[in-house]
Amino acid sequence: MPDSSLSLPLAMLLIFGSAKLLAEVCERIGVPGLVGEMLAGAVIGPGLLGWVSPNETLHALSDLGVMFLLFNVGLEVKASELMRVGGTAFVVATAGVIVPFLAGWGILIAWGVPNVEAIFVGAAMVATSVGITASVLSGRGLLDEIASKIILTAAVIDDVLGLIVLAAVSAIARGRLSILDISLTAAMAAGFTIIMAKWGTTAANRILPHFKSRARAEEAEFHIALVLLFALALLAQYTGVAAIVGAFLAGLALSDTAGSRVRDLTRGVSELLVPFFLVGVGLHFNLGVFRSRSTLSLALLILVAAVATKLIGCGLGAIALGGQNMLKVGLGMVPRGEVGMVVAQLGLGMAVITTEIYSVVVFMVVVTTVVTPLLLKIAFPAPAAPPGRA
Amino acid sequence: MPDSSLSLPLAMLLIFGSAKLLAEVCERIGVPGLVGEMLAGAVIGPGLLGWVSPNETLHALSDLGVMFLLFNVGLEVKASELMRVGGTAFVVATAGVIVPFLAGWGILIAWGVPNVEAIFVGAAMVATSVGITASVLSGRGLLDEIASKIILTAAVIDDVLGLIVLAAVSAIARGRLSILDISLTAAMAAGFTIIMAKWGTTAANRILPHFKSRARAEEAEFHIALVLLFALALLAQYTGVAAIVGAFLAGLALSDTAGSRVRDLTRGVSELLVPFFLVGVGLHFNLGVFRSRSTLSLALLILVAAVATKLIGCGLGAIALGGQNMLKVGLGMVPRGEVGMVVAQLGLGMAVITTEIYSVVVFMVVVTTVVTPLLLKIAFPAPAAPPGRA
Numbered sequence: 001m002p003d004s005s006l007s008l009p010l011a012m013l014l015i016f017g018s019a020k021l022l023a024e025v026c027e028r029i030g031v032p033g034l035v036g037e038m039l040a041g042a043v044i045g046p047g048l049l050g051w052v053s054p055n056e057t058l059h060a061l062s063d064l065g066v067m068f069l070l071f072n073v074g075l076e077v078k079a080s081e082l083m084r085v086g087g088t089a090f091v092v093a094t095a096g097v098i099v100p101f102l103a104g105w106g107i108l109i110a111w112g113v114p115n116v117e118a119i120f121v122g123a124a125m126v127a128t129s130v131g132i133t134a135s136v137l138s139g140r141g142l143l144d145e146i147a148s149k150i151i152l153t154a155a156v157i158d159d160v161l162g163l164i165v166l167a168a169v170s171a172i173a174r175g176r177l178s179i180l181d182i183s184l185t186a187a188m189a190a191g192f193t194i195i196m197a198k199w200g201t202t203a204a205n206r207i208l209p210h211f212k213s214r215a216r217a218e219e220a221e222f223h224i225a226l227v228l229l230f231a232l233a234l235l236a237q238y239t240g241v242a243a244i245v246g247a248f249l250a251g252l253a254l255s256d257t258a259g260s261r262v263r264d265l266t267r268g269v270s271e272l273l274v275p276f277f278l279v280g281v282g283l284h285f286n287l288g289v290f291r292s293r294s295t296l297s298l299a300l301l302i303l304v305a306a307v308a309t310k311l312i313g314c315g316l317g318a319i320a321l322g323g324q325n326m327l328k329v330g331l332g333m334v335p336r337g338e339v340g341m342v343v344a345q346l347g348l349g350m351a352v353i354t355t356e357i358y359s360v361v362v363f364m365v366v367v368t369t370v371v372t373p374l375l376l377k378i379a380f381p382a383p384a385a386p387p388g389r390a
Numbered sequence: 391m392p393d394s395s396l397s398l399p400l401a402m403l404l405i406f407g408s409a410k411l412l413a414e415v416c417e418r419i420g421v422p423g424l425v426g427e428m429l430a431g432a433v434i435g436p437g438l439l440g441w442v443s444p445n446e447t448l449h450a451l452s453d454l455g456v457m458f459l460l461f462n463v464g465l466e467v468k469a470s471e472l473m474r475v476g477g478t479a480f481v482v483a484t485a486g487v488i489v490p491f492l493a494g495w496g497i498l499i500a501w502g503v504p505n506v507e508a509i510f511v512g513a514a515m516v517a518t519s520v521g522i523t524a525s526v527l528s529g530r531g532l533l534d535e536i537a538s539k540i541i542l543t544a545a546v547i548d549d550v551l552g553l554i555v556l557a558a559v560s561a562i563a564r565g566r567l568s569i570l571d572i573s574l575t576a577a578m579a580a581g582f583t584i585i586m587a588k589w590g591t592t593a594a595n596r597i598l599p600h601f602k603s604r605a606r607a608e609e610a611e612f613h614i615a616l617v618l619l620f621a622l623a624l625l626a627q628y629t630g631v632a633a634i635v636g637a638f639l640a641g642l643a644l645s646d647t648a649g650s651r652v653r654d655l656t657r658g659v660s661e662l663l664v665p666f667f668l669v670g671v672g673l674h675f676n677l678g679v680f681r682s683r684s685t686l687s688l689a690l691l692i693l694v695a696a697v698a699t700k701l702i703g704c705g706l707g708a709i710a711l712g713g714q715n716m717l718k719v720g721l722g723m724v725p726r727g728e729v730g731m732v733v734a735q736l737g738l739g740m741a742v743i744t745t746e747i748y749s750v751v752v753f754m755v756v757v758t759t760v761v762t763p764l765l766l767k768i769a770f771p772a773p774a775a776p777p778g779r780a
Contacts, residue, residue, distance in 0.1 A: 008453050009623035009633050016620060020613045027606040057447045063398050139608075216417040218529075219661050223410045226662065230406060233399035243399050268658025271609050272616065 006052070014051055015058070018044050019275035032373035034135055037275050039370070041282020054283050062280035065273035066131045067247040071229050072270050073134040073152070074251015075258055076143050079201045082153045082252070085146065089153035092317030096154065096333050097161045099313030100125040103305045108357075111298060116173060117357060120347035123169040124361045125306050127162030129337020130155035131244065131277065132369050136376045137332070145380075147325045150318060151332035156197075156245055160189045162339050163240050169343065173350050185240050192239040193249065196232065200253030204228070208257050222265045225254055242339070284341070285366045288359030299360045306364045307371070310334045324379075331379050335369040396442070404441055405448070408434050409665035422763035424525055427665050429760070431672020444673050448666065455667035456521045457637040458660045461619050463524040463542070464641015465648055465656065466533050469591045472543045472642070475536065479543035482707030486544065486723050487551045489703030490515040493695045498747075501688060506563060507747060510737035513559040514751045515696050517552030519727020520545035521634065521667065522759050526766045527722070535770075537715045540708060541722035546587075546635055550579045552729050553630050559733065563740050575630050582629040583639065586622065590643030594618070598647050612655045615644055632729070674731070675756045678749030689750045696754050697761070700724045714769075721769050725759040 006014070019037040026036030044051045052058070082089075105122035109115070130152065137148045164186045171177040212221050229250040236246025254262070289299040315330030344361035347353035396404070409427040416426030434441045442448070472479075495512035499505070520542065527538045554576045561567040602611050619640040626636025644652070679689040705720030734751035737743035 007624065007627055007633075008450055009457075009620050009627060009636070012454075013617065013620035013624055016613075017617050020607065020617065023607055024605060024610075033607055057450045060398055060447045061450075064402075067399075215414060217410065217413055217423055219657075220414075222658070222661055223406075227403065227407050227410065230399050230403035234397070234403055237397055237399060243397075246399070264654045265658030265661055267609075268612070268655030269662050271612055271655055272659050 011052065011058075014044060015040075015279050016272075016275055019279050032136065032377055034132065034139075034278055035370055035373050037278035038282040038366075041279035042285035042366075043282070044279075045283035045285060047283075047285045047287055052279075052283065054280065058276065058280060058283075061273055061276040063243070063277075065270070065275070065277035065280075066244050067229065067233055068266065068270045069131055069135055069274050069277065070244045070248040071251040072263075072266055073138050073143070074248040074253075075255050075263060075266065076138055077149065077152060077252065078255055079197050079252045082149055083197065085150050085153055088318060088320065089150050090157055092150055092154040092314045092329055092333070093157035093161055095317040096128065096158060096310050096314035097126050097165065100306060100309040101165065103309045104302065107298075107301060107305055113357070114352075116352045117347070117354070119169060119172060120343060120353050121302070121357060121361065123165050124340040124343040124347075125302070125309070125336065125364070126158075126165050127336060127339035127343075128155050128158045128310070128333045129335045129339070129365075129369065130158075130248075131337065132281075132335045132372050133332045133376065135274070136373050137380075140380065142380055145328075146321060147318070147328035147332065147380075150321075150325075150329050152248075154314065154317075154329070154333060156193060156248065158333070159241050159245050159339075160186065160193060163189050166339065166343060166346075167240075170346060170350075173347070173352050189240045192235060193241060193245065196246075196249040197252060200249055201256055204253040205256050208254075219261075219265065221259065222262050225250075225258060225262050225266070228254065281337075281366060281369050284362055286359055286362055288355070289363045291356075291359075295356050295360065299363045302360055302364050303367055306336065306368050307334050328376075328379050331372065331375045334375070335372045336365045337369065340365045401442065401448075404434060405430075405669050406662075406665055409669050422526065422767055424522065424529075424668055425760055425763050427668035428672040428756075431669035432675035432756075433672070434669075435673035435675060437673075437675045437677055442669075442673065444670065448670060448673075451663055451666040452670035453633070453667075455660070455663035455665070455670075456634050457619065457623055458656065459521055459525055459664050459667065460634045460638040461641040462653075462656055462660050463528050463533070464638040464643075465645050465653060466528060467539065467542060467642065468645055469587050469642045472539055473587065475539050475543055478708060478710065479540050480547055482540060482544040482704045482719055482723070483547035483551055485707040486518065486548060486700050486704040487516050487555065490696060490699040491555065493699045494692065497688075497691060497695055503747070504742075506742045507737070507744070509559060509562060510733060510743050511692070511747060511751060513555050514730040514733040514737075515692070515699070515726065515754070516548075516555050517726060517729035517733075518545050518548045518700070518723045519725045519729070519755075519759065520548075520638075521727065522671075522725045522762050523722045523766065525664070526763050527770075530770065532770055535718075536711060537708070537718035537722065537770075540711075540715075540719050542638075544704065544707075544719070544723060546583060546638065548723070549631050549635050549729075550576065550583060553579050556729065556733060556736075557630075560736060560740075563737070563742050579630045582625060583631060583635065586636075586639040587642060590639055591646055594643040595646050598644075609651075609655070611649065612652050615640075615648060615652050615656070618644065671727075671756060671759050674752055676749055676752055678745070679753045681746075681749075685746050685750065689753045692750055692754050693757055696726065696758050697724050718766075718769050721762065721765045724765070725762045726755045727759065730755045 018040040022036035022040040023033035027033045046053045101122040104125040105118045108118035108121045167182050167185050232250040233243040233246035237243050310333045311330035314333040315326040318326050318329040344358050348358045408430040412426035412430040413423035417423045436443045491512040494515040495508045498508035498511045557572050557575050622640040623633040623636035627633050700723045701720035704723040705716040708716050708719040734748050738748045
C-alpha cells in the first residue's frame with residue numbers, strides 16, 4: 001500500500017482523488033491539469049498535510065506511470081521521423097548538457113562551496129526529464145510539430161549524455177576517473193538506443209505478427225506489447241539508460257503495428273497510473289530551502305539558472321529552425337527529474353554535498369517540472385481540437 | 391518493486407511474462423489460461439524457483455488487480471437481477487458456510503487436535519473467494535446464466551457471513567464472545583452491502599451525469615468511475631467487508647451509466663493487473679504439507695472436504711433450480727481465498743494453531759482456487775462465441 005499506515009483503497013482514493021480534483025480546479029482557472037496533479041502531491045505530501053509520504057509501493061506505481069506515459073508517446077510517433085531530426089537533436093541535447101553544467105558549477109563556485117560540491121550541482125542540472133513535456137505535447141496534440149520531435153529525440157540523447165555525466169561525477173567523487181570505463185558505459189547506452197530506434201520498428205513489424213496470429217489468448221496483442229515494454233525497460237536499465245527510455249523505444253517499435261485496441265488498453269493503464277507519477281513529483285516538494293534566507297536565495301538563483309540555461313543552450317541548438325521553435329525546444333527541455341535527485345542523493349551519500357544544497361537541488365527539480373506545463377501553454381498556441389492526453 | 395532485490399522492470403517482466411507464457415501453454419492443452427497464471431506464481435515463487443517472493447508492492451498490485459476484476463464483473467451485471475435471486479443466494483451462502491465449518495471442525499476433532507484449533511480450521515474453510523469464478527464466468531460470457539447470478543450474489547452474502555464467523559472466532563480465541571459486538575459488525579456490513587446493491591445504481595444514474603457534463607478534463611467519466619471504485623472499496627473496508635465487495639458494488643452501481651469507453655479503459659487496467667492477483671495466489675503455494683506423510687494426508691482430506699462441502703452445501707441451497715445448476719453453483723463457490731489465510735494467520739499469531747495446520751489451510755486455499763477453473767470448464771459447456779475475459 002502506498003503508505004504503510006494507510007489501507008490500499010484509502011491511499012488510492014487520496015492520491016488519485018486529490019490529483020483529479022486539483023486538476024479540475026486548475027483547468028477551470030486556465031492552468032494545465034497536470035500542474036494540479038503535481039500540486040496535489042505537494043499538498044497531501046510531507047511538505048504540507050503529511051497524509052501520504054513516499055514509499056516503495058507508491059514509487060513503483062509512479063515508475064510504472066511514467067513508463068506507460070513514455071510508452072504511449074512512443075506509440076504516437078515514428079522512429080524514422082525522429083531519426084531525421086537526429087542531427088539537430090544531438091546539438092540541442094549537447095548544448096543543453098554543457099550550458100547548465102557550467103552555470104551550476106560556476107554559481108556554486110562563486111557561492112564559495114568546494115569544487116566537488118559545485119561539480120555535483122552542475123551535474124544535477126544536466127538531465128532533462130521528458131515525462132512532463134511529453135505528456136503536455138501528446139495531450140495537446142502537438143507531437144507532429146518539428147519542435148516536439150526534436151524535444152523527444154534530444155531528451156533520449158540527453159539521457160545518454162546524463163548517464164555519462166553521472167558516471168564521470170561519481171568517478172571523480174571516488175577519486176578515480178577511468179576514461180575507458182566511461183567510454184564503455186557510453187558506448188553500451190548509445191548502442192542500445194541507436195539500434196532500437198533504428199531497427200526496432202522493422203523488427204517488430206516482422207516478428208510480432210507471427211506471435212499475434214498464433215496466440216490463443218484474448219488480447220494477446222496487448223500482452224505482447226506489455227512484455228516488450230517491460231523487456232526493453234529492463235534492457236535499457238542494464239545498458240545504463242533510464243527504464244523510461246526503454247519504454248519509449250518499445251512504444252516507437254510498436255508505433256507501426258499497434259492497433260487501436262492496444263492503444264485504448266494502454267491508455268486505460270496510463271489514466272490510472274500517470275497521476276501517481278505526477279503526485280510523486282509533488283511529494284518531493286520540501287520546505288528545506290525556506291530554512292534560511294541565504295538558502296532560499298541560492299535556490300531561486302539555481303532555479304532561474306536551470307530554466308535559463310536549458311532555454312539558451314537547447315534553444316541555440318535549434319537555431320536553424322527560427323525563433324518560435326527555439327523557444328519551444330528550449331522550454332520543452334526545462335523539466336529536470338529523477339536523475340537530478342539521484343545525483344544529489346549520491347553526493348549526499350558520499351558526504352560531498354550538504355543537506356542544504358540537496359534541498360536546493362530538489363526544489364529546482366520540482367519547480368522546473370511544475371512550471372514547464374505553464375510555460376509550454378504560452379509557447380505552443382492551442383491547436384484546433386485537442387486530442388487525447390497520454 | 392515487487393521484489394526488493396529485483397528492479398521494477400525485471401519484476402514486471404518475470405511476473406507478467408511468465409503468467410502469460412504459462413497461460414498460453416495451458417490454453418493449448420485445453421486448460422483454462424488463468425490456471426497457467428496461478429501455476430506461474432507457484433513456479434517462480436518461493437516454493438520452486440524462488441525468483442520472486444511476496445512483498446508489499448506485489449501485494450498492492452495483486453489487491454488492485456482483484457479489485458479491478460470485481461469492478462469489471464460488477465459493470466457486466468445488473469443489481470436488480472441479482473436482487474431477484476437474493477433469496478436463493480442467501481440459502482446457498484448460508485448452507486455454504488455451515489456445512490464446510492462443521493466438516494472442517496469435525497475432521498480436526500477426529501484428528502485429535504484441541505477444540506479451538508478445530509474451530510479455526512472450520513472458520514478458514516468458510517469464505518468463498520469469488521475472484522477466480524467471476525473471472526471464468528465473465529471470460530466465457532456466462533454472466534447471464536441464472537447460476538452465475540446466484541454465485542455472485544451468494545459470494546457477496548458469503549463475505550458478510552465470513553466476517554461474522556471471523557469476528558466470532560477471534561472473540562472465542564480471546565476468550566470473550568460478545569453477541570452485541572458481533573451483531574453490530576454484522577448489521578454494519580449487511581447494511582452497507584444491501585443499501586449499495588439496492589440504491590447504488592439509482593443514485594449513480596441520478597448523480598454522475600451532472601459531474602460528467604461539468605468536468606473539463608478528458609476521460610473524466612473514467613476518473614469518476616475510479617474514484618467511486620476506491621471510495622466504495624474503502625467504505626466496504628470500514629464496514630468490515632472485503633474491499634473487493636466494495637469494488638463489485640461500485641461496478642454494479644455504474645453498470646447502467648458506464649459507456650464503452652469506460653469499459654475499455656477499465657479492461658486495460660485489468661489486463662495489466664489481474665495477472666498479479668493470479669500469480670500472487672500461486673506464490674503462496676508451499677511445500678510445507680509434504681514434510682510428513684500425516685500432514686499430507688490431513689491436507690488431502692481437508693482439500694476433499696473443502697470441495698465436497700461447498701458442492702453439497704451450496705448445491706443443496708440451489709436445489710430448486712435442478713441438478714445442472716446445483717452443480718454449477720456448488721462448483722462456483724469452491725475457491726477459498728485470502729480470508730481463509732487471514733483466519734489461519736490469526737490463529738497462528740494467537741498460537742492456537744500449529745504451523746503444520748497453517749500449511750494445510752494454505753494448501754487448501756491455493757488448490758481449491760487452482761482446480762476451480764478446471765471444474766467449471768467441465769460443468770459449464772462452452773457458449774457459442776466467448777466474449778472478453780475480465
